[in-house]
Amino acid sequence: MTIDAWLQAAIADAERRGLPDLKPVLETLAKATTALRAADFNQSAVDSRQSKVESRKSATESSDQSSDDSRRNQSSVDSR
Amino acid sequence: MMTIEEFGRRFRDGEVTSTQVTEECLRRIDADNARLNAFTLVMADEALRRAREADKEFTSGTDRGPLHGVPISIKDIIDIRGVPTTASSRVREGHVAERDAPVIAHLRQAGAVLVGKTNLHEFAFGTTSEDSAFGAVKNPRDPARSAGGSSGGSGASVAAGMALASIGTDTGGSVRIPAAVCGTVGLKPTLGEISIDGVVPLSRTMDHVGPLTASVADASLVYHALLGDTRTAPPVPMPMHGLRLAVPRKYFCDLLDNEVRARFEAAIDRLRASGAHIDEIEIRHATDIAPVYLHIVLSDAAAYHAHTLETVPDRYTPPVRLRLEMGRYVMAEDYVRALAGREVLAREVDAALAQHDALVLPTLPIVAPPIGAATVEVGSTREPVRNVMLRLTQLFNVTGHPAVSIPMGPTSSGLPCGIQLVGCRHQTDALLKVALACEPQITGISVPRGGTVGG
Numbered sequence: 001m002t003i004d005a006w007l008q009a010a011i012a013d014a015e016r017r018g019l020p021d022l023k024p025v026l027e028t029l030a031k032a033t034t035a036l037r038a039a040d041f042n043q044s045a046v047d048s049r050q051s052k053v054e055s056r057k058s059a060t061e062s063s064d065q066s067s068d069d070s071r072r073n074q075s076s077v078d079s080r
Numbered sequence: 081m082m083t084i085e086e087f088g089r090r091f092r093d094g095e096v097t098s099t100q101v102t103e104e105c106l107r108r109i110d111a112d113n114a115r116l117n118a119f120t121l122v123m124a125d126e127a128l129r130r131a132r133e134a135d136k137e138f139t140s141g142t143d144r145g146p147l148h149g150v151p152i153s154i155k156d157i158i159d160i161r162g163v164p165t166t167a168s169s170r171v172r173e174g175h176v177a178e179r180d181a182p183v184i185a186h187l188r189q190a191g192a193v194l195v196g197k198t199n200l201h202e203f204a205f206g207t208t209s210e211d212s213a214f215g216a217v218k219n220p221r222d223p224a225r226s227a228g229g230s231s232g233g234s235g236a237s238v239a240a241g242m243a244l245a246s247i248g249t250d251t252g253g254s255v256r257i258p259a260a261v262c263g264t265v266g267l268k269p270t271l272g273e274i275s276i277d278g279v280v281p282l283s284r285t286m287d288h289v290g291p292l293t294a295s296v297a298d299a300s301l302v303y304h305a306l307l308g309d310t311r312t313a314p315p316v317p318m319p320m321h322g323l324r325l326a327v328p329r330k331y332f333c334d335l336l337d338n339e340v341r342a343r344f345e346a347a348i349d350r351l352r353a354s355g356a357h358i359d360e361i362e363i364r365h366a367t368d369i370a371p372v373y374l375h376i377v378l379s380d381a382a383a384y385h386a387h388t389l390e391t392v393p394d395r396y397t398p399p400v401r402l403r404l405e406m407g408r409y410v411m412a413e414d415y416v417r418a419l420a421g422r423e424v425l426a427r428e429v430d431a432a433l434a435q436h437d438a439l440v441l442p443t444l445p446i447v448a449p450p451i452g453a454a455t456v457e458v459g460s461t462r463e464p465v466r467n468v469m470l471r472l473t474q475l476f477n478v479t480g481h482p483a484v485s486i487p488m489g490p491t492s493s494g495l496p497c498g499i500q501l502v503g504c505r506h507q508t509d510a511l512l513k514v515a516l517a518c519e520p521q522i523t524g525i526s527v528p529r530g531g532t533v534g535g
Contacts, residue, residue, distance in 0.1 A: 001411065025403070033414050036368070039368040039371070040365055041365065041421055
């Protein structure tokens with residue numbers, strides 16, 4: 001779920017529950033969540049995923065299309 | 081403030097009794113508690129009975145160790161059998177603890193005299209001790225200012241001589257913050273070292289129990305008593321010459337009140353002049369600390385409070401209720417991201433300590449904020465009080481490293497501020513040895529802070 005979609009849903013829920021004062025608090029949380037998702041350690045996960053993709057590409061380009069490669073690619077996609 | 085060490089010497093020399101010192105603490109509570117609001121419950125009769133027992137026991141040949149006969153206050157979030165654990169909240173009206181928390185049992189075994197329970201930020205979920213069913217705790221140095229939090233009553237009780245030590249809890253800085261703004265020592269041991277059973281949780285994965293005291297030596301004595309270890313003396317200080325200290329300037333010194341910065345730099349200069357080797361280092365991912373902390377503490381707290389937020393929401397103070405409600409909206413995927421960040425940060429602090437005996441940084445970027453302030457001026461910017469008060473302490477709750485706050489002398493307006501030493505995980509005693517060595521240089525005075533409690 002994107003942070004924008006989450007924030008809209010959360011504010012709507014808070015209003016439905018009679019807690020309009022939660023809106024600024026939720027906006028603060030949204031900023032913190034944006035920062036959390038932008039953290040370097042999350043980017044590292046993206047990097048490692050990219051490197052898997054790179055190594056997969058490399059393996060595909062440099063070798064025959066063996067059934068083993070095919071299975072490995074599928075599982076990389078799955079885990080991604 | 082009389083230290084526990086000083087009391088111990090005079091007690092064993094027959095110059096003073098536990099009853100006399102306990103009576104003096106109770107007199108100060110009677111004189112100042114209406115002004116400071118430090119206590120939610122004063123246990124005068126039981127304290128005097130215990131003090132007389134301690135005196136009688138000692139004269140008949142039994143010495144329980146360094147806390148024998150020492151008056152201590154307890155944050156009202158820790159169970160003492162037979163009395164309410166209010167957590168300074170109306171939510172817990174009618175509660176009476178059925179048994180002592182293990183830390184209380186250890187203190188009783190060590191001969192401590194429990195003088196009462198101290199006020200706090202409701203459910204320990206705040207840094208100012210303003211949002212409390214009992215009203216705001218006032219700072220003894222300036223009653224218009226916060227005593228810090230969440231263990232604000234504990235800090236005020238020690239600073240005002242109402243107890244020789246207090247037991248607080250620390251989930252994002254709640255021992256070290258009141259220690260810094262009230263001018264006491266505050267120790268957060270390694271995560272998991274001291275039992276948190278019988279303590280109302282804020283975050284089970286980041287809660288710590290720790291002492292607030294007048295000196296590092298006293299903090300060591302109380303820390304060992306909390307572990308159930310009745311050793312008779314503090315550890316020997318590390319030699320200053322060759323001590324390896326690291327200052328993480330980036331992030332941790334970026335946002336400091338000018339007077340706090342001046343006190344910090346003066347303390348660093350004194351440490352260097354005394355023979356310590358000071359390196360400047362960087363803790364990577366420091367800007368991620370607050371989001372990581374927030375997503376963990378909010379989720380943990382929301383889980384604990386989910387039922388009462390539905391059944392008795394109006395019994396919470398509005399700010400604490402809102403903060404708890406915020407936690408109910410954290411997404412699982414972000415909680416998991418925060419847990420991953422926690423591991424990264426722990427490794428970063430481990431790496432920073434690999435070649436050093438301790439990290440050195442301010443405890444708080446500011447002095448005690450005025451009661452009621454939502455924001456505070458720091459250098460050239462205005463910052464939310466809660467964010468700025470947690471900024472330098474919360475990392476070590478996330479990572480579990482032991483940290484101690486030591487007063488680094490008052491600002492020109494006479495307000496206390498603190499310096500923080502951080503040690504390796506599971507090496508709290510080693511940190512205390514470093515802190516004992518550094519304390520005279522940090523405070524700028526070469527003798528233990530003395531006092532007049534007990535005459």
